[in-house]
Amino acid sequence: MKFIDLHCDTLMHTVGREGNLSLLQNNQTSVDFGRMNEGGSLAQFFAVFLPTEEMFMENAGEVIEDDIYINTLVETLKKEIAGNIHMIGLAGSYDDIIQNEKDGRMSAILTIEDGRSLEGSLDKLRHYHDMGIRLISLTWNFENCFGYPNSDDKNIMTKGLKEFGREAVEYMNELGMIVDVSHLSDGGFFDVAKISKKPFVASHSNAREISPHKRNLTDQMIRILGEKGGVAGINFAPHFLQPDTNTDRSTVELMVRHLNHMRNVGGEDVVAxxxxxxxxxxxxxxxxxEKMPMIFQALQKDGWSIGQIEKLAYKNSLRVIKESMK
Known part of the structure; x- marks a missing residue:
């Protein structure tokens, strides 16, 4: 079964380590090209996550300016792809993914997690598109130029997009960059739903009805996401899966439970x-x-048809890519 994974943070582990971390094969990360190929990957979204100052000091020993950091990770991925071009290619559009598949290659898609580095500049947004960035998670855990994050503070949670955030969503639609609402406040989600003319995504978020973490989506959000043609990518983190968000165990059984709920609420086209x-x-x-097929096998045992599993695995995400990314 082919699959598309909308979010991994593998690139951040290529900074601050002794020697070079091979993206072809290594024993330090959960994602590399070899295991992607073994599992049946069609495309992987590689995020450039922007760390806090404390994270920078812990991992790299110094604080790296955002755009230097972004350039470094983008060039790292491009260099690794160039060295393994028989296996994987960079993709900036639906057509690129299809052509890579015809050529027997997987696809890598670049994203940014936390739009803080834009600093209110639409010109920089175009610059990132020119670099190959095709999705931006508007916020992470802190306020930025786009808006506000998920929060236990109800006052923050209800806040919507800032004026730049509204303009940027419209410009992302125009450029062909996917808008990602994972980590965004509830108010920001509803603003994106009103503003975006293209399908948008919650790249790594689950069902709040099952696991009450604020990073997850309410049933209302799941319905709206489905109505807008978007998708929610199920997150494998224990505290986004478990009814008790302090529990540290992530299981396929819990993933199936979330996926059943999300499908029942938003339709079979909303799951990813x-x-x-x-x-x-x-x-x-x-x-x-490479263990991704465990989920597909569990869903089949649970009564999902092959067609429904294919939608979850790659067809729903591929539809959003076709409509929203260029």
């Missing part, structure tokens, strides 16, 4: 994969990319 590999920890039953 968003592992959050290499950005999450805990006791993970599916702890690396």
């Amino acid at each position: 994969l968003g592992s959050d590999f290499d950005g999450i920890g805990g006791d993970l039953e599916v702890d690396s990319i």
Whole structure:
């Protein structure tokens, strides 16, 4: 079964390590090209996650300016792809993915997690598009030029997009960059739903009805996402899956429960994969990319048809890519 994973944080592990971390094969991350190929990957979205100052100091020993950091990780991925061009190619559009598949190659898609580096500049948004960035998670865990994050503070949670955020969503639609609402406040989600003329995604978020973490989506959000033609990629992190968000165990059984709920609420076209590999920890039953078929096997046992599993695995995400990315 082919699959598309909408989010992994693997690239951040290529900075601050002794020696070079091979994206072809290594034993330090959950995602590499070899295991992607083994699992049946069609395309992987590789996020450039922007760390906090504390994270920079811990991992790299110094704070790296955002655009230098972004350039470094983008060039790292491009260099690794160039060295393994027989296996994987960079994709900036639906047509690129289809051509790569015809050529026997997987696809890698670049994203940014946290739009803070834009600093209110639409010109920089175009610059990132020119670099190959095709999705931006508007916020991470802090306020930025787009708006506000998920929060336990109800006052923050109800806040919507800032004026730049509204303009940027419209410009992302025009450029062909996918708008990602994972980590965004509830108010921001509803603003994106009103403003975006293209399908948008929650690249790595689950059902709040089952797991009450604020990073997850309410049933209302899941319905709206489905109505807008978007998708939610199921996150493998324990605290986004478990009814008790302090529990540290992630299981396929819980993923099936979330996916059934999301499908029942938003329709079978709303479900997708968003592992959050290499950005999450805990006791993970599916702890690396080649184990992705475990989910498909469990869904088939649960009564999902092959057609429904294919939608979850890659067809729903591919539809959004075709409509929203160029």
